[in-house]
Amino acid sequence: MKALKELSGVAAPLPMINVDTDMIIPKQYLKTIGRSGLGKGLFHSMRYNDDGSDNPSFVLNQEAYKNASILIAGDNFGCGSSREHAAWAIEDFGIRCVIAPSFSDIFYNNAFKNGMLLIRLPQEQIEDLTRQAEYGANAVFSVDLDSQTVTAPDGATHTFEIDDFRKHCLLNGLDEIALTLEKDSKISSFEKDKASAHSWLTPAA
Amino acid sequence: MQAKTLYDKIWDAHVVTTEPDGTCLIYIDRHLVHEVTSAQAFEGLRIGNRKVRRPELTLAVVDHNIPTSDRSGGINDPESKLQVDTLRDNTKEFGVEYYNEHDIRQGIVHIIGPEQGFTLPGTTVVCGDSHTATHGAFGALAHGIGTSEVEHVLASQTLLQNKSKNMLVKVNGKLGVGVTAKDLTLAVIAKTGTAGGTGHVIEYAGEAIRNLTMEGRMTLCNMAIEGGARAGLVAPDETTFEYLKGRPMAPKGKDWDEAVAYWKTLKSDKDAHFDAIIELDAAEIAPVVTWGTSPEDALAITEVVPAPEDFADEHKQAAAKRSLEYMGLQAGTPLSSIPIDRVFIGSCTNGRIEDLRAVARVVEGKTIAANINAMVVPGSGLVKKQAEDEGIADILKAAGFDWREPGCSMCLGMNPDRLEPGERCASTSNRNFEGRQGHGGRTHLMSPAMAAAAAITGHLTDVRELEATASGGTTT
Numbered sequence: 001m002k003a004l005k006e007l008s009g010v011a012a013p014l015p016m017i018n019v020d021t022d023m024i025i026p027k028q029y030l031k032t033i034g035r036s037g038l039g040k041g042l043f044h045s046m047r048y049n050d051d052g053s054d055n056p057s058f059v060l061n062q063e064a065y066k067n068a069s070i071l072i073a074g075d076n077f078g079c080g081s082s083r084e085h086a087a088w089a090i091e092d093f094g095i096r097c098v099i100a101p102s103f104s105d106i107f108y109n110n111a112f113k114n115g116m117l118l119i120r121l122p123q124e125q126i127e128d129l130t131r132q133a134e135y136g137a138n139a140v141f142s143v144d145l146d147s148q149t150v151t152a153p154d155g156a157t158h159t160f161e162i163d164d165f166r167k168h169c170l171l172n173g174l175d176e177i178a179l180t181l182e183k184d185s186k187i188s189s190f191e192k193d194k195a196s197a198h199s200w201l202t203p204a205a
Numbered sequence: 206m207q208a209k210t211l212y213d214k215i216w217d218a219h220v221v222t223t224e225p226d227g228t229c230l231i232y233i234d235r236h237l238v239h240e241v242t243s244a245q246a247f248e249g250l251r252i253g254n255r256k257v258r259r260p261e262l263t264l265a266v267v268d269h270n271i272p273t274s275d276r277s278g279g280i281n282d283p284e285s286k287l288q289v290d291t292l293r294d295n296t297k298e299f300g301v302e303y304y305n306e307h308d309i310r311q312g313i314v315h316i317i318g319p320e321q322g323f324t325l326p327g328t329t330v331v332c333g334d335s336h337t338a339t340h341g342a343f344g345a346l347a348h349g350i351g352t353s354e355v356e357h358v359l360a361s362q363t364l365l366q367n368k369s370k371n372m373l374v375k376v377n378g379k380l381g382v383g384v385t386a387k388d389l390t391l392a393v394i395a396k397t398g399t400a401g402g403t404g405h406v407i408e409y410a411g412e413a414i415r416n417l418t419m420e421g422r423m424t425l426c427n428m429a430i431e432g433g434a435r436a437g438l439v440a441p442d443e444t445t446f447e448y449l450k451g452r453p454m455a456p457k458g459k460d461w462d463e464a465v466a467y468w469k470t471l472k473s474d475k476d477a478h479f480d481a482i483i484e485l486d487a488a489e490i491a492p493v494v495t496w497g498t499s500p501e502d503a504l505a506i507t508e509v510v511p512a513p514e515d516f517a518d519e520h521k522q523a524a525a526k527r528s529l530e531y532m533g534l535q536a537g538t539p540l541s542s543i544p545i546d547r548v549f550i551g552s553c554t555n556g557r558i559e560d561l562r563a564v565a566r567v568v569e570g571k572t573i574a575a576n577i578n579a580m581v582v583p584g585s586g587l588v589k590k591q592a593e594d595e596g597i598a599d600i601l602k603a604a605g606f607d608w609r610e611p612g613c614s615m616c617l618g619m620n621p622d623r624l625e626p627g628e629r630c631a632s633t634s635n636r637n638f639e640g641r642q643g644h645g646g647r648t649h650l651m652s653p654a655m656a657a658a659a660a661i662t663g664h665l666t667d668v669r670e671l672e673a674t675a676s677g678g679t680t681t
Contacts, residue, residue: 016527017520018399018499022638027619031270031284033244033291035352045640050626074520076400079433080636081617082335083242084351102403105369105435106335110351163367164226176353177253180230180361183222187258187363190221190232200456200464201234203261203323 002115003173007097008142009069012059013133019073020080021107025089038085039092060093064136070143072126072133073100078107087111097143099150101126112166115173117145119160128152145171208474210371211440212406215346215471219329221363231366233358234328235345237314238265238301240292241619242333246356247295258362260300264323267292268313269619271306273582273609280306285620299359312585312611315339315553319423320587322452326441326468331358336553336635338429342422343449344441344471346406349430369435370480372405373473376413378487383669385563386421387555387633387652389413389485390428391493395503397483402434405481408473409439413487419448420559427554428635431500440472494540494665495637495650497528502637504540506655506667512536531639532647533627540665543649547630548579548660549642550606550653552616555633556584558591560653564606565597567657567668573605574663580607580622582614606660618643631659 029041047058054061060068071090077100078086087110090098098111099119111118121129132139132153139153145167150158169176180187194201209217221230243265250257257263270285280286289306296303304311310321315336318324330340330347333355340347350364358364374393394401407429409422417425422439429437439445446465449455456464491505502525504511513525513536529536534543550556550564561583573579581601583589589611592598602608615622616634624630624646633656637648649665658668 015520017524020499020636020638022617022636022641026640026644027617030241030619031282031288033248033288035245045644076403076433079399080335080430080638082333082337082349082351084245084333084353087351102400104400104433105403106349106351110353113351113353163228165224165228165365176365177249177255177357177360180357180363180365181255183230186222187230187232187361191259191362194232198463198467200325200460200467201328203454204457204460 001113001173001175004096004115004117004145004170006142006144007069008140010065010067010137010139011070011072011129011133011141012065012068013130014059014071014073015130017074018076018079021078021083021086022080024078024086025083029089030083030085035088036092038089039094042089042093067094069094069096070141071095071098072129073098075101075123077103079104082106084110087114087116091116099126099129112170113176115170117143117170119143119150121158121160125158208476208478210473210477210479211344211408211438211471212346212371213477215327215329216368218327227367229366229368230363231329233331233362233364234262235318235323235330236263236358237318237330237332237337238263238355239269239314239334240267240288241269242352243295243355244288244291245352246359247299249356250299250359255360257299257301257359262362263301263359264318265292265296265301265303266311266314266317267306269613269617271612272620273612273614273622276306276610309586309590312588313553313556313613315427316556316584316588319343319419320452320585322449322455325449325455325464326445327471331364335430336427338435338437339423339427339553341426341429341437342419342439343445344438344468346436346438348435369406370404371478372402372407372434372481373479373483374407374409375411375482375484376409376487377411377484378413379416380413380487380490383492383654383672384490385652385654386417386424388490388493389487390425391495391500391503391650392485392490393483394428394432394500396485397432399431399499399501400433402429402432405434406436406438407432407434409437414439415442418559419444420557423557424554428500431635441468492652492655492668494655496532496534496540497525498531498637498639499524499528500635500637500650502528503650506540506665508540510534510536510538510540541667542664544629544664545577545631545659546628547624548577548656549615549630549632549634550580550656551582551584551614552634553584554635555653556582556588558588560633561588561592561597563653564657565600567654567671568604568661569600571604571661573660577660577663578607579605579660580609580615582609583611585611615642617641631656631665
């Protein structure tokens with residue numbers, strides 16, 4: 001996965017609660033057998049009119065936010081389906097950081113596996129950041145993973161929490177599967193113990 | 206020894222290694238795979254020159270994309286066909302058991318796992334699908350994962366996880382007549398909100414839960430994810446063992462006896478600590494329908510459509526306003542007066558034999574309302590056959606229902622089954638999100654019995670009243 005240490009850019013405000021993964025990337029984009037190119041389907045039904053033209057009132061269609069690299073969203077972002085296509089679509093659009101009061105558990109994991117940084121901040125801080133993001137292209141946010149801080153356009157710094165292991169993997173762009181396979185002998189001995197204690201665990205058919 | 210919850214016990218039995226910050230490598234006993242979220246994972250294995258570590262612990266099936274009409278002639282949609290063919294080829298290449306669309310064992314991944322006895326108590330079960338929570342009904346720690354994690358499990362039979370918090374949902378007393386597991390699970394979500402369970406594993410307990418059949422428990426746990434919890438759990442008991450005994454992939458003989466002895470230890474200790482506890486009185490739960498575009502927008506059928514200003518929180522007010530516009534509903538409208546166009550019976554939430562029996566009980570000898578299109582999609586080929594053998598299919602067909610082939614169908618509309626813009630549907634599925642069942646489609650979630658009642662009257666209906674009318678006005 002791609003490493004992410006720091007990021008500066010415009011933040012698109014999307015102050016809606018419960019933005020679900022069907023909203024982030026609808027079903028017609030799930031038939032792909034690849035991972036790339038999903039940015040065009042991001043937020044499809046909010047972003048496009050029925051005739052396929054851009055809906056000018058949607059934030060990512062506004063000139064100031066077309067190159068946004070950060071999204072500031074409402075509570076419970078990414079709820080619903082486990083489709084990793086949601087993370088792929090956001091990343092493909094060019095957004096590598098989402099800031100919200102909370103995220104669904106599955107989406108949170110999926111995003112980090114794709115080199116994205118998700119930041120949880122308290123509701124009142126999100127409201128402050130959303131107001132500042134509404135200034136558009138003049139409002140530049142900076143995110144620093146090492147110091148676990150978001151610096152808002154007004155210069156105020158907000159600290160966020162992240163698990164050390166997750167941070168380490170993202171800072172260094174580590175391949176988690178390779179890391180796990182280094183523990184092969186531990187996995188094998190776990191399997192051996194399990195097989196002797198619980199022979200019923202092997203499927204009968 | 207410290208008292209443990211059921212979740213603590215299953216977790217502890219699966220930790221392979223622990224990082225200094227508490228992140229654990231968890232062993233995965235059962236992995237279910239379907240066509241939509243696996244192609245990129247198998248491709249990742251090929252690129253990394255990796256194998257599937259233990260192919261016998263993975264079971265693959267097609268469900269999301271396949272048509273539910275006659276499919277003997279193949280799949281017309283070229284993209285769906287490519288995804289299905291890709292799964293067939295990948296499972297062959299990597300040596301994974303696969304049920305194709307012509308296999309009678311084929312069905313929705315969360316129906317066939319339990320049906321085959323692949324899902325067992327005390328195991329860890331994952332699948333690239335959020336409704337994997339379903340398998341928690343057996344006292345298995347089961348949750349959805351993304352495609353990167355599917356690849357991780359295929360390659361290593363493990364998953365990197367942080368332990369969740371423990372939540373107890375205790376439902377005391379007995380459910381009333383006409384009130385089902387679906388009403389119960391929606392009532393819980395209405396109480397906790399869709400983010401209430403985030404970061405938690407829910408254990409469901411109490412008299413009303415103990416009295417549920419396995420089908421009911423699966424419906425309940427299936428929607429734990431709609432309450433934000435990755436997993437729901439019900440401690441295994443005799444109901445569980447009776448369901449599993451003799452299933453094709455369940456343990457046999459001496460293995461069965463040893464397994465049951467172990468499974469009987471799988472319950473929360475008396476003094477175990479829960480980070481959050483929610484209690485409900487089953488008798489207070491009425492048949493529930495949703496009015497909005499989030500599963501937490503659930504109310505008793507006897508209520509009216511709420512107004513945005515009924516909510517205290519400004520974000521909820523904005524969400525309610527948007528929901529009412531999308532759903533084309535006016536505040537104050539009695540829920541039971543809302544007319545519908547379509548009925549969908551099926552999905553991993555309510556596509557099991559007991560669900561189809563419930564529908565048959567309501568519609569037997571009746572005919573669906575004029576202009577209603579009502580479809581029944583059995584959860585698996587075996588559910589379909591059983592329903593046909595029991596005469597349920599004949600009852601449903603005689604009432605005017607369209608009897609289909611098994612699959613996910615209009616729960617998410619990846620196949621040709623979907624709502625047209627503006628169409629309103631009484632649905633037994635799990636998500637009423639905007640566009641979920643088709644662009645512009647309007648979904649009301651409810652139980653199979655309630656959806657059956659709506660099919661008969663043509664509007665959302667309290668099934669208890671319909672049944673009271675049928676039995677001469679008396680209620681039981």
